[in-house]
Amino acid sequence: MPKTLVILAAVLGVAVLAYAVPAIMLAGEVPPDTKVAGVDIGGLSPEEARSRLERELRPRATRAIEVTAAGKKTRLEPVELGLSVDVAATVAAAMDGASTPVGVVRSIFGSRELQPVVKVDEQALTERITALAKTVDRKPKEGVISYQGLEPRTAMPKKGLALDRAAAASAVRGAFLGDGGPVELVTKTLPPAVPAKEVREVASTTARTAVAADFTVTSGAREAAITRAELAAGLSFTGDGGTLKPVFDAKAVAPGLEKRLVEEGHLPRDATFKIVSGRPKVVPARDGKGIDDKELGTAVAEAVAAGERTAKAPVKVTPARLTTEAAGKLGVKERVSSYTSNHPCCAPRVTNIHTIADIVDGHVVKPGETFSLNGLVGKRDKARGFVEAPMILNGRFVDDVGGGVSQFATTMFNAVFFGGFQDVQHMPHMYYISRYPAGRESTVSYPQPDFRWKNDSKYGVLIKTSYTSTSITVQFWSTKRYEVESQSSARYNVKSFPTLKESGPKCQPMSGVEGFTIDVWRIFKRDGKELRRQKFTTVYQPEPKLTCTT
Structure with missing residues (x-):
């Protein structure tokens, strides 16, 4: 080799x-x-x-991973991150x-x-980051224009925030097996669809023009007005598709318009009851024509957006709210409460008391339903027989259409009180009025303050009203649940009244009444046994002694 x-x-x-x-x-x-x-x-x-x-x-x-997003710290466990x-x-x-x-x-x-x-575990990681995002994410808040009286009021838009979920998942994966953080997660700012500048512009121009005059609603040859105040009470401007658009809630005005735009004989009629020989008997329902408040709201909003002052009322076939068959199953079988209040004869306010009593008479409140006096009656107007009469406004007596109907509200409040039904909203008068029971009375005006109560029983409640020249009576017919008693404290925190002088053609003298506080208890009983008590505390301001000079 x-x-x-x-x-x-x-x-x-x-x-x-x-x-x-x-x-x-x-x-x-x-x-x-x-x-x-x-x-x-x-x-x-x-x-x-x-x-x-x-x-x-x-x-x-x-080891938990501590993360920070938008200043908020959170500890994330590796096991829940997958x-x-x-x-x-x-x-x-x-x-x-x-x-x-x-x-x-x-x-x-x-x-x-x-x-x-x-x-x-990609699914677990995604689910945990998604849950984290829900605590961080904040949708942009769009600007809204509403009204205080007739004056536009703005709620300015605010930016939103969103967690960058892909970046967050990557960040926590990178921090796994590290020292535990903290790890700053990336967030993105979300601008509102309508910028603040546009909100201010609409508030100072379109929103003012929208309530500059009454709005007319028509149906055939008939027409009725939505007043500036009623329009402002239901109108707002909200963000929609990058612009501010008007929205109108017509629920409050629809009943009043319906009575003026639809002939009486064509209106739907709910089943109700008449008292025959001391027993309630069903009066059959009748379908008719009515106004759809949602469609009316849309029609008014579209007209406002177009700068128009009229809209057609969406009148259509409307079934009765309470059918004959349903009325027969409501358990309306006996009188459960009654209250009568007295007043001097023949003053203009008596006309208003009788008018509102006629409107409410025969109304049925279903189980679980909340009754609104303003919602049923609507704005008091001369077209339906209301007249000018004194009422309290800003601490003084003034004349207004519908003045005096608080006597009806007070009478109904006491029927609610002794019927054992739930008080939802009542506001006592500013001053004590001697014809009313102290601490058991309620004022009412339109649109506020309203008087509302809830039928918290499983039976229907029939409201029957009657009157004389010197009294008003409200009766509730249903199925009796309680015996109700009233107990009152002595008057305390008594305050003396001032003596004043004023002048002017609209000045109305005031007699002067002490202010005080009083407690009233509503005592619920069944078979003579006390079940519970409800306390009402009322504070009355001193009514001035006002002399009108020339």
């Missing part, structure tokens, strides 16, 4: 031995000087390496390629620093 070949074979043999010997020695072990996240697993068997990693990485793998260390895959990665020539050389002369293989 030539000498050159002998030398080449020797060199090759040495190389083979140089590779084979370490390869055999390292077989089945993690290469020396191999670290995973700072944990040395070099020279260990796979089983030993897995055990060491599980032991050493567990504190970091279970993040964990895949120890077996990490050890396999550490041993991968260790028996190759390159791997042997690296094991002899070098070292390796590996990152753990992280297992991610």
Whole structure:
């Protein structure tokens, strides 16, 4: 054999031995000087390496990650994020390629620093980030224009906020096995669709023009007006598609318009009752024509948006609110309460008391329903027989159409009180009026203050009214649940009244009455046993003694 070949074979043999010997020695072990996240697993068997990693990485793998988004701190647990260390895959990665020539050389002369293989439950991660986003996200608040009286009032728009969910998921994945944070998450600002500048412009122009005059609603040859005040009470401007658009809630005005736009004989008539020989008897219902308040609201809003002052009333066939069959199942069978209040004869206010009593007479309040006096009667007007009479406004007596109807509200309040039904809204008069029971009375005006009560029984309630020239009576017919008694405290915190003089053609003298506070308890009983008590506290201001001078 030539000498050159002998030398080449020797060199090759040495190389083979140089590779084979370490390869055999390292077989089945993690290469020396191999670290995973700072944990040395070099020279260990796979089983030993897995055990060491599980032991050493567990504190970091279970450490909560503190994140901050929009200034709010939250601790996120790795288990709920679906993040964990895949120890077996990490050890396999550490041993991968260790028996190759390159791997042997690296094991002899070098070292390796590996990152753990992280297992991610993508669904769990998404769900947790989504839940976090719900605590951070804030929709933009669009500007709204409403009215205080006839004056536009603005609620300015506000920017919204949204968590960048993809970036948040990436950030918490990167923070896993770290020192626990805090990690600042990225949020994005969401602008409102309508900028503040446009809200101000609409408030100073369109919103003022919209209530500058009464609005006319027509049906055939008939027409009726929505007053400026009624229009402003139901009108608002809200963001829609990048612009502010008018919205009108016609629920409050629809009943009054309906009575003026639809002939009396064509209006729907609810089933009601008449009292025959002391027993309620059903009067059948009748379907008719009525106004859809939602469609009316849309029609008025569209007209306002177009700068118009009239709209057609959406009159359509309307079923009775209470059918004959349903009325027969309401349990209206006996008188459960009655109250009568007295007044001097023949003043203009008596006309208003009789008019409102006629409107309410025969109305049926269903189980669970809340009765609103203003909602049923609407704005008091001359067209329906109301006249000008004194009422209290800003601490003085003034004449107004419908003045005096608070006597009816007070009478009904006492029927509610002794019938055991739920008081929802009542407001006592500013001054004590001697013809009313102290602490058991209610004023009313339109649109506020209203008088509202809830039929919190499982039976219907029939309201019957009657009157003489000096009294008004309200009766409730239903199924009796309670015996109700009233108990009053002595008057306390008594305050003397001032003496004043004023002049002017509209001045009306005031007699002067002391102010005081009084407590009234409503006592609920059944079979003579007290069940509970309800306390009403009323504070009356001193009514001035006012002399009108010329």
